[in-house]
Amino acid sequence: MRNRALGYLARREYAVAELHRKLLPYAESVAELESLISDLKSEDYLSDLRFAQQFTEIRGRRFGVRRIGYELKQRGVSDEIIETLLVQMKREEFNGIKNVWLKKFGHLAEDYPGRMKQQRFLQQRGFSTEAIQRLFSALGDKDGLNFASMDEIG
Numbered sequence: 001m002r003n004r005a006l007g008y009l010a011r012r013e014y015a016v017a018e019l020h021r022k023l024l025p026y027a028e029s030v031a032e033l034e035s036l037i038s039d040l041k042s043e044d045y046l047s048d049l050r051f052a053q054q055f056t057e058i059r060g061r062r063f064g065v066r067r068i069g070y071e072l073k074q075r076g077v078s079d080e081i082i083e084t085l086l087v088q089m090k091r092e093e094f095n096g097i098k099n100v101w102l103k104k105f106g107h108l109a110e111d112y113p114g115r116m117k118q119q120r121f122l123q124q125r126g127f128s129t130e131a132i133q134r135l136f137s138a139l140g141d142k143d144g145l146n147f148a149s150m151d152e153i154g
Helices: 002-011 016-026 030-042 048-059 065-074 079-104 112-124 129-138 147-153
Strands: none
Touching (some): 002 016, 002 030, 065 079, 079 112, 079 129
16 A cells, blocks of 8 residues: 555645545555555655645646635645645735736726626636736726736736
């Protein structure tokens, strides 16, 4: 079972709870699995913090703070680790939302329903209402996109 665990960890980082669930069907007993998990943590092969950092870095390119926090919680990462990483992400959220919006839309919708569609898309990606409002305020000039002002805000 140790070889299986190391094989999983060689491919990508896992949260402790996530690896526990994945290995449970192969364990002879829960005590054996707990011992293996403990050994992997003490040897620094397994770390919730390292998993969460990697996860937020990758998912942060496409999703907002709320969604990433929810997904980390689902994977069994502790609230303290989640809170620490999300505070760091909040500082950079405006750049993330700007990049996602540019890739998906690239221009401000002319009508109200179009703008609401853009905002709903960003909400579904987990971006905060505050970040969405900041983005649309920066995009609000009618003559076109003013990226200089977007860089000043972010």
